[in-house]
Amino acid sequence: xxxxxxxxxxxxxxxxxxxxxxxxxxxxxxxxxxxxxxxxxxxxxxxxxxxxxxxxxxxxxxxxxxxxxxxxxxxxxxxxxxxxxxxxxxxxxxxxxxxxxxxxxxxxxxxxxxxxxxxxxxxxxxxxxxxxxxxxxxxxxxxxxxxxxxxxxxxxxxxxxxxxxxxxxxxxxxxxxxxxxxxxxxxxxxxxxxxxxxxxxxxxxxxxxxxxxxxxxxxxxxxxxxxxxxxxxxxxxxxxxxxxxxxxxxxxxxxxxxxxxxxxxxxxxxxxxxxxxxxxx
Amino acid sequence: xxxxxxxxxxxxxxxxxxxxxxxxxxxxxxxxxxxxxxxxxxxxxxxxxxxxxxxxxxxxxxxxxxxxxxxxxxxxxxxxxxxxxxxxxxxxxxxxxxxxxxxxxxxxxxxxxxxxxxxxxxxxxxxxxxxxxxxxxxxxxxxxxxxxxxxxxxxxxxxxxxxxxxxxxxxxxxxxxxxxxxxxxxxxxxxxxxxxxxxxxxxxxxxxxxxxxxxxxxxxxxxxxxxxxxxxxxxxxxxxxxxxxxxxxxxxxxxxxxxxxxxxxxxxxxxxxxxxxxxxxxxxxxxxxxxxxxxxxxxxxxxxxxxxxxxxxxxxxxxxxxxxxxxxxxxxxxxxxxxxxxxxxxxxxxxxxxxxxxxxxxxxxxxxxxxxxxxxxxxxxxxxxxxxx
Numbered sequence: 001x002x003x004x005x006x007x008x009x010x011x012x013x014x015x016x017x018x019x020x021x022x023x024x025x026x027x028x029x030x031x032x033x034x035x036x037x038x039x040x041x042x043x044x045x046x047x048x049x050x051x052x053x054x055x056x057x058x059x060x061x062x063x064x065x066x067x068x069x070x071x072x073x074x075x076x077x078x079x080x081x082x083x084x085x086x087x088x089x090x091x092x093x094x095x096x097x098x099x100x101x102x103x104x105x106x107x108x109x110x111x112x113x114x115x116x117x118x119x120x121x122x123x124x125x126x127x128x129x130x131x132x133x134x135x136x137x138x139x140x141x142x143x144x145x146x147x148x149x150x151x152x153x154x155x156x157x158x159x160x161x162x163x164x165x166x167x168x169x170x171x172x173x174x175x176x177x178x179x180x181x182x183x184x185x186x187x188x189x190x191x192x193x194x195x196x197x198x199x200x201x202x203x204x205x206x207x208x209x210x211x212x213x214x215x216x217x218x219x220x221x222x223x224x225x226x227x228x229x230x231x232x233x234x235x236x237x238x239x240x241x242x243x244x245x246x247x248x249x250x251x252x253x254x255x256x257x258x259x260x261x262x263x264x265x266x267x268x269x270x271x272x273x274x275x276x277x278x279x280x281x
Numbered sequence: 282x283x284x285x286x287x288x289x290x291x292x293x294x295x296x297x298x299x300x301x302x303x304x305x306x307x308x309x310x311x312x313x314x315x316x317x318x319x320x321x322x323x324x325x326x327x328x329x330x331x332x333x334x335x336x337x338x339x340x341x342x343x344x345x346x347x348x349x350x351x352x353x354x355x356x357x358x359x360x361x362x363x364x365x366x367x368x369x370x371x372x373x374x375x376x377x378x379x380x381x382x383x384x385x386x387x388x389x390x391x392x393x394x395x396x397x398x399x400x401x402x403x404x405x406x407x408x409x410x411x412x413x414x415x416x417x418x419x420x421x422x423x424x425x426x427x428x429x430x431x432x433x434x435x436x437x438x439x440x441x442x443x444x445x446x447x448x449x450x451x452x453x454x455x456x457x458x459x460x461x462x463x464x465x466x467x468x469x470x471x472x473x474x475x476x477x478x479x480x481x482x483x484x485x486x487x488x489x490x491x492x493x494x495x496x497x498x499x500x501x502x503x504x505x506x507x508x509x510x511x512x513x514x515x516x517x518x519x520x521x522x523x524x525x526x527x528x529x530x531x532x533x534x535x536x537x538x539x540x541x542x543x544x545x546x547x548x549x550x551x552x553x554x555x556x557x558x559x560x561x562x563x564x565x566x567x568x569x570x571x572x573x574x575x576x577x578x579x580x581x582x583x584x585x586x587x588x589x590x591x592x593x594x595x596x597x598x599x600x601x602x603x604x605x606x607x608x609x610x611x612x613x614x615x616x617x618x619x620x621x622x623x624x625x626x627x628x629x630x631x632x633x634x635x636x637x638x639x640x641x642x643x644x645x646x647x648x649x650x651x652x653x654x655x656x657x658x659x660x661x662x663x664x665x666x667x668x669x670x
Contacts, residue, residue, distance in 0.1 A: 107326045108326075121627070150404075152405055179463070183467045193319050193325075194317060194318040
């Protein structure tokens with residue numbers, strides 16, 4: 001299983017960098033029909049909406065089409081071991097040269113802790129269980145299937161990668177208009193109000209630092225996937241099952257196995273953005 | 282015609298020098314901001330747009346307001362506006378110059394601004410806003426200049442120009458509609474997510490723009506011996522009153538939807554603006570005085586303008602009413618509307634925004650630049666009028 005996932009990540013990652021699909025991906029993404037007729041991948045599961053309605057509304061699950069990377073966060077495990085979250089966050093900070101500003105005004109956040117009522121603003125927070133109330137939840141970019149930030153960006157500096165569904169950024173094209181920050185319903189985007197470099201604690205040469213005047217956010221570790229590695233936060237929680245990562249459209253993937261088994265929720269599903277991050281509460 | 286800007290009474294030069302001083306302050310503040318980054322402003326991760334974008338939004342309205350002169354004059358052949366239509370067109374030029382400057386001041390990477398053109402993105406409303414704003418600027422320069430030149434030569438304007446004059450009417454509506462669409466199409470920003478934003482923007486624009494023109498006419502009457510004519514002014518005031526009432530009606534509708542439906546997310550921003558929003562034991566109410574000033578000024582000014590005193594006899598009360606309304610809608614759109622959209626944040630936290638001195642310096646500099654442009658253009662227009670007489 002692990003070996004298979006490694007292989008998949010490698011392929012998915014390679015396609016991020018090269019911009020070309022490996023044969024298996026071409027097969028997956030060429031048409032939904034092909035994907036479902038492929039022996040290795042189960043047909044569209046019963047209960048999923050028929051394809052023409054796939055983009056009809058927030059509650060309708062879209063038909064599998066191509067690779068769509070996603071995440072399942074098991075809050076039960078994080079509640080048991082809250083230190084996991086700190087590990088995941090610092091792994092992300094170190095991997096991406098995320099600056100640590102002391103003040104809230106300049107804050108740059110890719111993945112961060114927040115209470116349930118802040119992460120799930122549309123879920124009732126009255127009479128929540130003690131565990132939920134006492135646990136710090138986690139927020140990050142949802143890599144929406146229908147991202148409002150991409151719709152708003154006037155320069156295509158933020159865009160959705162067709163190969164794997166990652167909502168990525170081009171720091172060199174961004175003009176810093178911050179339209180994407182107004183558009184994101186999840187508060188997932190940060191702006192470099194000033195030069196971030198003096199605030200990078202430990203510089204990682206493998207990933208570029210940013211300059212002032214551009215927006216940034218979680219990139220699902222596209223650069224690590226390209227090397228066949230898992231996202232930094234996933235790797236930090238390895239072996240615990242707290243954060244799982246994989247192709248939501250691959251019926252054989254680990255994330256799908258968990259999604260099929262557990263009841264999960266997404267953030268603000270009624271907005272029709274189709275988030276790719278799922279939570280087990 | 283440009284030579285007309287080089288001859289003037291001392292008061293003209295003192296006024297320009299006065300504006301020039303604020304422009305210089307604006308440039309100095311902008312250089313500081315350019316070198317340090319937008320961290321020089323009061324904006325934050327949570328309130329990511331501030332005074333620059335709110336001024337931009339308000340001034341788009343002032344620019345669009347010029348159409349309230351163009352439309353009656355050219356479409357309905359309302360002759361009384363003949364003398365002042367050019368003032369509407371030139372005001373629009375000054376207002377759009379300010380809009381573009383505010384956008385540039387707000388960019389994190391202003392040197393990359395042309396990326397909007399180099400990578401045109403039709404799904405972004407900002408792309409359309411760039412098109413219509415620049416288009417409207419071009420149309421006003423073209424129409425204003427050609428018609429003024431014809432007037433100076435005392436000939437009829439060429440027929441082809443009317444195509445552009447009529448084209449400028451939908452453009453005026455579109456600049457404010459598209460600007461509203463920057464806001465009202467964003468999921469998760471409940472205060473902005475309202476179909477009435479575009480009509481409300483247009484209503485306040487059609488009040489604030491003409492109000493500024495009335496003020497300009499009153500000033501020009503005193504300093505430049507230019508009389509717009511009582512009848513024209515009276516008609517303008519009628520337009521201003523109706524547009525103002527419409528705007529207040531639309532604001533009221535927002536209140537009804539929020540409070541009758543009792544959906545918290547529809548009420549939060551209104552509560553924050555008008556009453557203060559309680560959150561974790563702290564009441565956030567920075568904008569409350571501004572919003573009540575808006576309400577009082579708006580209703581007070583409408584009442585004042587509706588009296589015969591302001592309309593028929595007294596220039597002072599007429600000016601007072603128009604200044605009041607202009608201020609009211611500046612508070613409404615140039616302060617409240619944009620900032621309240623960020624309250625609460627997508628994670629239901631509240632961050633308040635207070636502009637910095639440097640940010641105010643840039644803002645005042647841009648306003649001064651706009652007034653400078655309008656002054657110079659009005660000098661040309663009035664100069665031509667006097668020459669013809």
